[in-house]
Amino acid sequence: MSSCARPHLRFLNGIPFCRVLFFWGWVAVTGVALGQSPIDRSKWLSMAPGEYVRLIQAGNVSIQASDALLLQKDKVGATEFKLQIGYRYTYTIVEVEEQEGTQLARIRVMYQRPKFRITHVIHVESDFSPPDPWSSRLIKHEMDHLAVSTDPRVRAIVDGVLGATTSYEFRWEQSAAPTDKQIREEINRSSVERIADIEKIIQLAYDQLDDRSVQGNRNIDSRGEFFQNLYTGRWLQEANLKTFRTYAAGELETWGNSIPVSKLEMHYRESWQER
Numbered sequence: 001m002s003s004c005a006r007p008h009l010r011f012l013n014g015i016p017f018c019r020v021l022f023f024w025g026w027v028a029v030t031g032v033a034l035g036q037s038p039i040d041r042s043k044w045l046s047m048a049p050g051e052y053v054r055l056i057q058a059g060n061v062s063i064q065a066s067d068a069l070l071l072q073k074d075k076v077g078a079t080e081f082k083l084q085i086g087y088r089y090t091y092t093i094v095e096v097e098e099q100e101g102t103q104l105a106r107i108r109v110m111y112q113r114p115k116f117r118i119t120h121v122i123h124v125e126s127d128f129s130p131p132d133p134w135s136s137r138l139i140k141h142e143m144d145h146l147a148v149s150t151d152p153r154v155r156a157i158v159d160g161v162l163g164a165t166t167s168y169e170f171r172w173e174q175s176a177a178p179t180d181k182q183i184r185e186e187i188n189r190s191s192v193e194r195i196a197d198i199e200k201i202i203q204l205a206y207d208q209l210d211d212r213s214v215q216g217n218r219n220i221d222s223r224g225e226f227f228q229n230l231y232t233g234r235w236l237q238e239a240n241l242k243t244f245r246t247y248a249a250g251e252l253e254t255w256g257n258s259i260p261v262s263k264l265e266m267h268y269r270e271s272w273q274e275r
Helices: 042-046 050-059 067-073 137-149 152-162 180-213 223-229 233-239 249-257 261-268
Strands: 002-004 008-012 015-027 061-065 075-086 089-099 102-111 115-124 165-173
Touching: 042 061, 050 061, 050 115, 050 137, 050 261, 067 075, 067 115, 075 137, 075 180, 089 180, 102 180, 115 137, 137 180, 152 180, 152 249, 152 261, 165 180, 180 223, 180 233, 223 261, 233 249
Parallel strands: 061 115
Antiparallel strands: 002 015, 008 015, 015 075, 075 115, 089 102, 102 165
């Protein structure tokens, strides 16, 4: 089961940023243990097997005990990720057409390559202290989720949606031509909607991973095929989100196909293998 906070727009040095929070969790079957000695979980990351080091670095990962949060969510483990996308653009007015007191503007927006950062916090119970955390089913499944949200195709999609030239149509119920402020407000609103849809496809991939693995409690059949099919043009079409409906199927395919299969196999490494 997963839940996602509403995207929140803020500005850094004049650049709009959208932060998205995502939680994924395991079903809880135990209570909270008290009186345990503190465990230095930062050492777990420094001792991670080689196949996970790349994911940890790409995902900016930390691990912490969060009994109150997990008790509230009725989970024994949860992963939170924060997605930040900063975009810049210039625009030109292609045409403004007046239609019976309505202004219809066609705008061409030239986005620059967006800034992109993703961080993760893995929450565990204070009494979770297996002899080898990296061989535990819970941590392995968390690493599968980490692989999904740091998939290089996500960055390709971000660049395609918010790093290229895009055309918009905006309409205002007014007799005067739209102002620069009005146009920028609509561009920012549309950009935030696109960021929200990017978050939704990551959430969809997380949900599909949970469904196929029964929340990490069962091995996935044809694991390599499952991960390879994520974020493809057909997969994005089936997501049926507004942002991706505005692109032709061939254009969606170019984003997924821009990453060679060999690079995906290297990215997923452990996740790609049958277990």
